[in-house]
Amino acid sequence: MSGTDHAKAADWAGPTPTVILVEPQMGENIGAAARAMWNFGLDRMRIINPRDGWPNPKAQAMASGAGRVMDAVQVHERTETALEDLNFTFATTARSRDLTKLVVTPERAMEMTHSMIAEGQKVGVMFGPERSGLANEDIVQANALISVPVNPAFASLNLAQCVLLLAYEWRRLAGTDAPSFMEMAGTDFASGLEVQKLGERMEEALGARGFFWPEDKAESMILTLRNMLSRLNMTQADIRVFHGIIKTMEKPRR
C-alpha cells in the first residue's frame, strides 16, 4: 500500500514514545524499523551499541522515506544512559524471564503510554537484538514487559514487525481515525421519498406483468420488495440506475 498526503499531516503532531533498539545486528533491520515507526507517526529512535557502528549506510538505504527518523537517531553505548531521561520504559520480550514484572499486551502498553505522555511523562519501548532478544540485564531496567500475543504454535515476528505492531497500536489508540465512513463518489444517500417512488414504479411495472402471483401471496411479496429496497441503503445514483433499468426493460427486445 502506498500513497502520501501532506495535507492531513497536522493531527499527527505532538509527543510520541521513543523506540529503543538494543544492540541491533543488521543495518537493514534498523532501517525497516524506522519505516515501520514513521508509518504510524513515531520519529524518536535510540540505538544502543549497534553491531556495525553508526552511521550505517544499509540502515540509511533501507529507511528510504523515513529519513526524518534516521536524522534524529541518538546512539548510546549503554542501556543505562539511553533510559536516563525516560520516566517509564517497556521491554518487549517473547518468553518468560523468571523476573517478577508486569506483563502487558501491546494494546494495554499503548493505553498506558497515551496516559503517561498526556501527563507529560517520557516513555520508551525497548527492542532486543534480532537473534537473542533482550538480555535480563536490560529487562531489569524496564518498568514493565510487553508480550505480543502470537500463535503459541508459531511465534516469529521480526524486529520491524514487532516495532510496527507497537507503532500501529500507538496510532490506533490516538482515536482520531473514524472507524468507518461511507466514501461517496459524487452522490448522496437517497431520501425516503425517492425510495418510495422507486417502489411504486417497480410495483406498477411488475404488477402489470403478473409478477405478484398467486394473488393471496401478492401482499407479502410487495412487503418483501419494499423491505428489500429500504434495506439496500441506496444512493440517489442507485435510484437513477434502477429507474433506468425499469424504463429499459419496458422496451421490446431488438
Added chain:
Amino acid sequence: MSGTDHAKAADWAGPTPTVILVEPQMGENIGAAARAMWNFGLDRMRIINPRDGWPNPKAQAMASGAGRVMDAVQVHERTETALEDLNFTFATTARSRDLTKLVVTPERAMEMTHSMIAEGQKVGVMFGPERSGLANEDIVQANALISVPVNPAFASLNLAQCVLLLAYEWRRLAGTDAPSFMEMAGTDFASGLEVQKLGERMEEALGARGFFWPEDKAESMILTLRNMLSRLNMTQADIRVFHGIIKTMEKPRR
C-alpha cells in the same frame, strides 16, 4: 521475537477469515504473508493468478514454519471464482477509488468479521499486487474497503505488513488474551501485615540514627515513608530483600 509453545495452541482453533492475494508478484512476499498470517492463527490463503505460477519455491522457502498455510493454499485464475463461496469480502486499499463504498479501519473490519463468522458466514480479505494495489475491477466485487490509518506524510506498508496488521487485529479482538498480568518469579505479593512490619523496622532503625529530623517534620516524614512502602506493591521476596538491607546496614563498615 521467537519461541513456540504447543501446549497453549488449543484456544486458537475455530474458523478464521480467508486471506486472498490478488496477482502477487514476488514469491517471497507470498511466503512472508503466510508467516504473518500464521503468527496470529490465520491459515486460509487463496491466491489469484500469481505472476510466477504455482507452486513457487521462493514462496515455500520464505514461508518456513508456516507450511500449514502453504499446504492449504487455493489457487484461482479469476477473482470471481475465489469469492464464490464467501458471504462478505473486504478489499484493502491505500487510496480513494471514486466508488461509493463503506470504508473501515482494520479494527472495525475485524469486529465485523468476528460477528459474521460467529453467525456462520464466510469472510475474506483481499490484498492487491505489491506495486499497484487492487484494480477497480476487483474492488467492485468487495462488500467494503479496509483502509489502514497510516501517516499521511509516509504511507509505505508492504504486503506482509498489511496482512500482519489485519491478522493481529483478528487475534486481538478474539479477546482471549489477558491485557495484563503480573509474572511472579516464585514469589507472592506481600500481605499488609508484612508491609507494616517492614515499615516499623525501618522506622525504628532510621529513627535511632536521627533520620526523622527536624522533629516537627517527623510525623509527615513517617507518613511519606509508609505511603511509599504501600505504593511499591512489594512481593514477599522484596520484603525479605529490604529486611536484609536494613540488617546489613546496621553492621559497621569493614
